[in-house]
Amino acid sequence: MKSHKKDSNCIKKDGNIDQNMKKNKLLANILESSSSVSIISTDLNQNILYWNTGAENIFGYQASDVIGKKKIQIIYDGQESKKNALKAKRQIISTKEGTECELQQISKSGKKLWSRMTLTPCFDENENVIGILGIGIDITQNKRSEQNLRETMKKLKKTLTGMIYATELIIETRDPYTAGHQRRVAMLAKAIAENMNLTKQQVECIYIVGMIHDIGKISIPAEILSMPRRLTSAEFNLIKNHPQSGYEIFKKINFPWPIADIVLQHHERINGTGYPNGLVGKDIMLEAKILMVADVVEAMASHRPYRAAFSITRALGEVKQNSGILYNPDIVDSCVELFKKGKFSFDSNNSISPLLKDINVLL
Ligand SMILES: [Fe+2]
Numbered sequence: 481m482k483s484h485k486k487d488s489n490c491i492k493k494d495g496n497i498d499q500n501m502k503k504n505k506l507l508a509n510i511l512e513s514s515s516s517v518s519i520i521s522t523d524l525n526q527n528i529l530y531w532n533t534g535a536e537n538i539f540g541y542q543a544s545d546v547i548g549k550k551k552i553q554i555i556y557d558g559q560e561s562k563k564n565a566l567k568a569k570r571q572i573i574s575t576k577e578g579t580e581c582e583l584q585q586i587s588k589s590g591k592k593l594w595s596r597m598t599l600t601p602c603f604d605e606n607e608n609v610i611g612i613l614g615i616g617i618d619i620t621q622n623k624r625s626e627q628n629l630r631e632t633m634k635k636l637k638k639t640l641t642g643m644i645y646a647t648e649l650i651i652e653t654r655d656p657y658t659a660g661h662q663r664r665v666a667m668l669a670k671a672i673a674e675n676m677n678l679t680k681q682q683v684e685c686i687y688i689v690g691m692i693h694d695i696g697k698i699s700i701p702a703e704i705l706s707m708p709r710r711l712t713s714a715e716f717n718l719i720k721n722h723p724q725s726g727y728e729i730f731k732k733i734n735f736p737w738p739i740a741d742i743v744l745q746h747h748e749r750i751n752g753t754g755y756p757n758g759l760v761g762k763d764i765m766l767e768a769k770i771l772m773v774a775d776v777v778e779a780m781a782s783h784r785p786y787r788a789a790f791s792i793t794r795a796l797g798e799v800k801q802n803s804g805i806l807y808n809p810d811i812v813d814s815c816v817e818l819f820k821k822g823k824f825s826f827d828s829n830n831s832i833s834p835l836l837k838d839i840n841v842l843l
Pocket of ligand 1: 693746747
């Protein structure tokens with residue numbers, strides 16, 4: 481931000497507008513007629529030199545009440561706000577440039593306020609910074625609206641998350657052999673995403689999708705899901721419909737995460753041999769690539785109706801062997817590292833079930 485040099489907005493220490501400003505009646509009128517904009521100047525010790533009508537209206541103090549008093553003690557609310565104001569002051573002195581910031585303030589009557597302040601250095605004849613001119617607009621209403629929006633979003637997320645958990649329970653009630661499968665996949669996929677330093681939003685999304693990624697199995701006859709033998713190709717073709725069925729269930733729900741697309745892609749493989757659409761790596765979402773690795777490792781390490789559980793070493797061997805072929809190598813490496821370094825095990829995550837506890841992890 482450009483600074484105003486010595487002949488623009490200098491304020492004399494006696495509290496009067498600089499001689500140059502006095503000559504400019506128009507500017508003086510602007511300063512005084514800005515009834516909803518606070519214009520305050522201080523010296524470098526934060527002593528108030530000028531306080532316009534707007535500042536009187538916003539903070540409730542008359543100019544005569546505050547001239548010569550320390551601004552920081554009068555209008556800044558809380559240590560954080562005072563710290564930020566001092567930080568802005570130090571920045572202006574060292575750079576001789578203006579800055580902008582949002583500061584929490586308090587009126588004479590104790591009302592909490594938020595202002596967006598434009599702070600500009602004032603100079604003497606030798607261009608030394610001798611004070612700061614602050615122009616502020618009241619953004620308290622905007623801040624309240626933002627806060628209300630955040631709370632509404634939080635409630636909405638909780639409702640959606642609750643709905644997702646209910647969905648998960650319905651699936652598991654119908655298909656006891658996969659009870660816990662989705663939850664364990666979700667926990668492993670979340671751990672991989674965290675290990676890869678993905679954003680909080682991505683981690684949240686991956687966890688949620690993991691919890692319901694097999695919802696499409698609801699359209700498959702229960703006898704097929706629990707068949708105690710290997711499936712015929714016709715039966716397996718029915719199973720292969722479940723990503724598409726899951727997509728159809730979720731596609732019209734406007735989740736804050738791309739759940740339907742990730743569900744659709746969770747059985748794709750990066751070399752194009754997956755289903756239902758045979759997508760290749762670049763066309764598969766990162767979240768789906770993580771989910772597919774977690775899904776395979778969990779499925780191999782768990783008991784199935786037609787076979788006993790494989791060891792985790794064998795499950796990890798499967799994804800390692802196909803790293804770069806079926807699965808993204810970075811994701812495989814991240815997954816293997818989690819187990820190798822003891823950062824994750826299904827045993828320690830198996831008991832994580834109380835639903836509200838899981839919701840609190842996310843929100
Ligand atoms: Fe699946």
